[in-house]
Amino acid sequence: MVAKTTIMWKSEIFAVLESKAIEFQLMGYAGSTPENIWKCMTDKVWKGNPEKRLYEVVQDIFHLNTALYISYLTVQAYQDDDLDMSISALVKHEKTSTVHE
Template sequence: MEVVKIVDDWKTEIEPALESKAAELRLIGYHNATREDVWKCLKQKVWKGAPSKRLYEVVQDVFHLSSNIYMSYLTINAHQDEGLAASIAALTENNQTKNK
C-alpha cells in the first residue's frame, strides 16, 4: 500500500534528495544553494499549496526541478527582499527625522 501525505510531511524523508539537488545547483553556478532554498522553491513554484503526494512523486519533483525555475524563485525573492529593505530604510529614516 502506497502512503500519500501532504508534501510538508515528507520533508525529513527527502533530505538526501534536497541536498543532492542543492549540490547540483551549486555545481552549475548557484553557489549559495541550500536544501532549504530548494525546499522553499518547490513549495512556492511547484507545489503551490499543500498537495498530497506519494514519496516517489515528491522525490521526482525534487530531481526534476529545473535551474530556470530555481532562478525565477531567486529573482522573485531578491526583488521582495529589496522592497523590504527599502521599506525598512524609509521607516528608519522617518523615525530619525521625527526624533530630531
C-alpha cells in the same frame, strides 16, 4: 504507498534536497541550499502543501530546472530588497520625526 502532505515528507527527503542543491552548485549556482530548494518547491512547484506520494515528491525535486529555481530566487531577492528599502525608509522617517519634535 500512502500519500502525505508535502511538508510531512520533508525530513524523509532531505538527502534528495541536498542532492539537488549540490547539482545546482556544480552547475555554478554556489548559493543553492536544500532549504532554498524546498522553498522553491513549496512556493512555485507545489504551490502550498498538496498531498503526494513519496515518489512524486522525489520526482518533482529531481525535475526542478535551473530556470525555475533562478527565477524563484530572483523574485525573492527583489521582495527582500523591497522589504529592506521599506524598513530603511520607515527608520529614516522615524529618526527625522523625533529630531523635529
